[in-house]
Amino acid sequence: MKLDLSYLKFFSETDRRGSANVSTFQSSDITSVEYNPFTGDRLSMTARVNLGGIRTTLAQIERVDLNGEIFPALQPVYAYRPLGRALVRNAAKKKIEVKLSFFVDNLMDSPTETKPYEIQAGDTLGIPICAVFSDSIRSVRTLSIRNAELTVAARADEADSDDRRQSRMLIHGRNDWNGDMNLLRYFVTPDDSEVIRFTRTYLNHYKVLLDTVPAVLSNFARARVIFNEFAVQLLYVNDPKKSEDFVQYPGETLRLRGGDCDDMSVCYSALLASMGLSTAFIDVVPPDHTEDAHVYLMFDTGISPGDASLLSDNPKRYVIRGNDRGVESVWVPVESTAITKGFEEAWKAGAQEYYNDVEVKLGLIKGWVHVVDLGTVN
Amino acid sequence: MNNEKQPQKKGVHIMNEKGLTPAVCCTLAFLTAGTILRADIKVTAVKGSVYVRHNVQEQWVSVSPGDLLKPDDSMKSGRKSSATVLIDDKTAVIMPEQAIIDMADLRTLTKEELLLKLAMERIRSVPDKSGDDELSIPRTTTIHGSNMDQHAAAGAVDPEMGTMRMKGTEVLFGNGFYETGILKAKELFRLYPDLSSRINDRLMVAKALEALRLKGEAMEEYIQLGKAQLTDEQRTAVTKRLELLKGER
Numbered sequence: 001m002k003l004d005l006s007y008l009k010f011f012s013e014t015d016r017r018g019s020a021n022v023s024t025f026q027s028s029d030i031t032s033v034e035y036n037p038f039t040g041d042r043l044s045m046t047a048r049v050n051l052g053g054i055r056t057t058l059a060q061i062e063r064v065d066l067n068g069e070i071f072p073a074l075q076p077v078y079a080y081r082p083l084g085r086a087l088v089r090n091a092a093k094k095k096i097e098v099k100l101s102f103f104v105d106n107l108m109d110s111p112t113e114t115k116p117y118e119i120q121a122g123d124t125l126g127i128p129i130c131a132v133f134s135d136s137i138r139s140v141r142t143l144s145i146r147n148a149e150l151t152v153a154a155r156a157d158e159a160d161s162d163d164r165r166q167s168r169m170l171i172h173g174r175n176d177w178n179g180d181m182n183l184l185r186y187f188v189t190p191d192d193s194e195v196i197r198f199t200r201t202y203l204n205h206y207k208v209l210l211d212t213v214p215a216v217l218s219n220f221a222r223a224r225v226i227f228n229e230f231a232v233q234l235l236y237v238n239d240p241k242k243s244e245d246f247v248q249y250p251g252e253t254l255r256l257r258g259g260d261c262d263d264m265s266v267c268y269s270a271l272l273a274s275m276g277l278s279t280a281f282i283d284v285v286p287p288d289h290t291e292d293a294h295v296y297l298m299f300d301t302g303i304s305p306g307d308a309s310l311l312s313d314n315p316k317r318y319v320i321r322g323n324d325r326g327v328e329s330v331w332v333p334v335e336s337t338a339i340t341k342g343f344e345e346a347w348k349a350g351a352q353e354y355y356n357d358v359e360v361k362l363g364l365i366k367g368w369v370h371v372v373d374l375g376t377v378n
Numbered sequence: 379m380n381n382e383k384q385p386q387k388k389g390v391h392i393m394n395e396k397g398l399t400p401a402v403c404c405t406l407a408f409l410t411a412g413t414i415l416r417a418d419i420k421v422t423a424v425k426g427s428v429y430v431r432h433n434v435q436e437q438w439v440s441v442s443p444g445d446l447l448k449p450d451d452s453m454k455s456g457r458k459s460s461a462t463v464l465i466d467d468k469t470a471v472i473m474p475e476q477a478i479i480d481m482a483d484l485r486t487l488t489k490e491e492l493l494l495k496l497a498m499e500r501i502r503s504v505p506d507k508s509g510d511d512e513l514s515i516p517r518t519t520t521i522h523g524s525n526m527d528q529h530a531a532a533g534a535v536d537p538e539m540g541t542m543r544m545k546g547t548e549v550l551f552g553n554g555f556y557e558t559g560i561l562k563a564k565e566l567f568r569l570y571p572d573l574s575s576r577i578n579d580r581l582m583v584a585k586a587l588e589a590l591r592l593k594g595e596a597m598e599e600y601i602q603l604g605k606a607q608l609t610d611e612q613r614t615a616v617t618k619r620l621e622l623l624k625g626e627r
Contacts, residue, residue, distance in 0.1 A: 305569050309539070316434045316450070320569065328568070351434040352450070360449045360482045365494040 004046040010039065056091075058154035059098045059162040062124060063087040066148065066167050072137045072174045073186045073247070079112075082128035086165070088152050090119040096154045100127045101161070104148045104169065109134045111151070142173045177247045177262075181283040181295065185374050187247045187266045190273035194251040199274045202229045217310060219277055220301045220332065226271050227334065227343040234258050234267075236339045264336035265297045269374060272299050278323055282333065282350075283370040284357055296350050298333040298371075305330060316355045317347070323373075418466050419447040419481050426459025428473070449482045454542065471553050478539070479546035480562075487557035489590060495561050496595065540570030544579055556586040577603065577612055584619070597623050 020038055030036045066084035090096050097118050103111035112132045119125045129150070148169050151161035177184065189195065203210065206225045213221040235258035248256065248263040250270035259267065269279040278300040285293040298319060303311060305320045308330045312318060319331045333350030334343070341349075363369030421428075421441050429438035433450040441453065447463065453473060455461055461473045465484055473479060487495070544566050550559035563583045567574045574580070584599035600620045608616065 306571075308569070312436060313539075314431060314434060314436055314452075315569075316452075317436075348434050355434065355450055362487075362491060362495075365491060365498065 001050070002048040004048075006042075006044050006046075008042040008044075010041055057162045058090070058092040058096050059119070059152045060089045060091050061086050061150060061152050061163045061165045062089050064150055064165050064167045066129070066169060068168070069170045069172060069178070070133075070137075071172045071176055071178055071183070072133075072140050073177065074183055075133050075135075075137055075186075077183070077186065078131045078133060080130060082130055084129045085126045086129060086150055086152070087124050087126050088117075088119065089124040090121055091162075092154070093121050095120050098125075098127070098152050098154045098162075100129065101151045101153070102129045102131050102148060103151075104131070104133070104146050107133050107137045107140075107146065107171070111149075137171070138174050140171050140174055143176070144171050145169070146171050175246050175248060175252075177245055179245060181281060181370055181372050184247065184262065184266065184281060184295070185372065187249055188270045188273060188279075188374055189250055190270045192249065192251040192270065194254045195267075195270045195274045198229075198254055199226060199271050202226060203275070216303055216307055217301075219275075219299075220303065220311060222275055223272055223277060223299055223301075223332070223334075224343045226275070227268065227339075227346065230268060230271065231339045231342050231346075234264070234339060236260070236264055236337050238337075261337045262295055264339060265295050268334070268336050269297050269299075273374065277302075279374045280331070281370075281372040281374070282354065283372060284353070284363065285368050286357075286363075287366075287368050296333065296335045296337070296353065298331045298350065298354070301330050301332055303330040304328070316359075317351045319354060418464075419449075419451075419484060420464045420467075421445045421447065421461060422464045422470070423462040424459075425461070426475070427456035428459050428461040429454045429456075447481050449485075451481045452478060453481065454478045469553070471549065473549060474545065476542050477545040477549060478542045479549060483546075483550055483555060483558035483562055484553075485558060486555060489557075489592070492557040492560065492590070493592075496564075499561075499564055537570065537572060540566060540573055544570075544573055544576065548579070548582065551582050551586055556590050559583075560586050560590075575606075577606060577608060580606070581612070581615070588619070588623070593623050593626060 025038070028037055030038075064084065064086045070078070070083065086100055088098055088100065090098075095118060097116045099116050100114045101111040108131065112130055114127055114129070117125055117127055146169050148167045149164060150167065151164040153161045155162075177187070202225060203222060210218065210221055210225065234253065237258050237260050247266060248259045250267040253259040253263045253267040265281060269281070272279050279297055280299075281295055281297050283293075283295050300323055301311065301318075305328055308315070308318055308320065311330060311332070317332075319333060320328055321331055322328050332347060333354040334346050335349035335353060336346065338346040338349045357363040357369050364371070421443055424441060424443050428441050430441040430445070430447060431438045431452045431454070432448070438454055441447075441461065447453065453461065453463070455473050455475050455477050457475055459475050463471050463473065463484070465471065471479075471484060544563070547559050547562045547566065550556075550562060560583050563579060567580075580599070580603055584596050584603060587596035587599055597620060600616050600623070603616050604613070604620070
């Protein structure tokens with residue numbers, strides 16, 4: 001039971017005994033019926049009685065297993081791929097339906113809620129946790145620690161949760177990368193305004209030249225033009241530390257006018273993607289010399305295998321492979337670190353590496369060469 | 379020319395380009411024993427016009443007896459020309475006229491390596507339907523409609539090159555390099571569709587698969603051959619081989 005007592009006292013000079021002469025009343029400016037110069041002092045008392053019983057906890061979070069490291073570049077991934085799971089126990093004597101919420105203050109606009117999960121009486125269930133981070137996570141510059149809050153609720157009609165837990169998470173800087181080649185693709189941002197500006201500027205600049213190229217070779221010609229401009233303006237910085245944990249976004253590489261092997265591959269890939277060309281990373285980790293791990297790329301010229309000799313008389317200069325439309329076409333490997341030598345040399349170097357690693361040494365089937373597709377147009 | 383010895387690579391773990399299941403990869407990788415990549419390829423005799431093309435270069439240059447070739451080199455013989463190469467000072471391979479051979483193919487692969495390569499050939503054109511959690515990179519450019527010029531250069535493939543490369547493949551089969559011969563022939567059938575009508579070459583692939591005791595794959599080849607236009611003699615041969623293989627299963 002809850003009791004409230006209040007007294008309202010007005011200190012104005014108006015007669016508040018409930019009576020006044022007519023002339024005073026008429027000359028006063030009354031704007032509110034409830035509160036005006038003639039409202040009397042008030043004493044009020046409120047009593048509230050809760051007739052409900054004791055609130056029982058239906059679900060309990062027994063354990064939280066979170067992937068302790070969050071990489072901002074993977075922001076879209078975390079919305080679909082669980083970053084951990086919580087073990088939730090049904091503490092009731094009947095089947096319950098629970099929802100789990102995950103929230104990191106400042107990095108999320110609102111808690112990310114799971115779908116409802118049924119748990120039988122006395123059972124425990126591991127519930128995967130996904131997170132929709134806001135764009136503010138991409139502003140995190142350096143490694144930081146944040147608290148993540150998990151709540152579980154078994155009652156759909158109540159705002160109160162049944163149980164809550166806190167867990168600490170390491171939030172990496174926006175340029176940090178975990179070394180997983182499959183995730184490098186998330187640094188490829190073809191929609192970046194600097195990327196679009198770069199490709200549009202030089203496609204326009206070379207429009208007359210490109211218009212003379214047969215349509216079948218147009219993708220190849222555009223890729224060559226962009227690479228050569230890329231080569232003139234950017235500098236490859238050999239990274240002695242082989243740091244595979246820091247990657248520049250394409251806009252940064254263009255602004256800084258340089259980068260290491262990962263940065264160059266990511267940037268050129270984004271430039272090609274912004275023109276609608278499909279690309280793939282070729283990740284090489286030689287088994288005997290893992291310190292020579294390396295990444296370069298290849299792009300889809302859209303040329304059918306039957307027309308491959310239009311590009312080169314030497315089949316070792318290209319790769320015939322399918323894209324995600326199920327169509328085989330000619331792909332051209334490019335060693336983006338050979339940037340200073342221009343497109344022809346970068347193409348030769350990429351083709352040579354691919355032939356040696358994949359065809360001669362069979363690296364692809366032996367598992368030390370990976371090809372990571374970045375998707376296709378349409 | 380120097381020739382570097384290629385170290386044998388042991389299959390450790392398998393990460394395929396796309397489509398192979400991890401289970402298949404692991405099983406096959408476990409079975410993988412290693413590739414015998416010929417180390418020394420020496421030209422011992424040349425008659426007429428014989429050329430070599432180094433790695434990814436475009437130009438063909440004349441080859442002479444005594445030259446050492448690398449695994450990433452290719453050799454081409456002109457009309458009424460031939461050459462002999464000696465592999466590891468043991469195996470002599472005679473290259474007939476008008477043939478092209480990639481030196482990397484003068485080697486034997488393990489059965490498992492062959493199966494993995496064949497599996498990759500099969501999945502090469504399979505669309506990559508990633509899981510729902512795989513996001514594709516957004517594109518700023520979307521192309522609609524069909525490219526009216528896409529067939530403008532049809533027929534650009536030089537059929538003579540295809541024929542010469544297929545002749546080189548016959549040399550591989552003739553010298554027992556069945557695995558690389560099968561892979562090369564299949565690649566050429568894809569690249570030069572007209573070559574698929576060369577029934578004898580397709581029969582050669584099927585026989586090579588039989589020789590490697592890959593009965594299922596051989597049967598598949600014979601079944602596909604049965605659907606092609608065959609002479610009576612060829613059809614009889616295909617039917618006979620199929621029945622024999624079925625009996626052995």
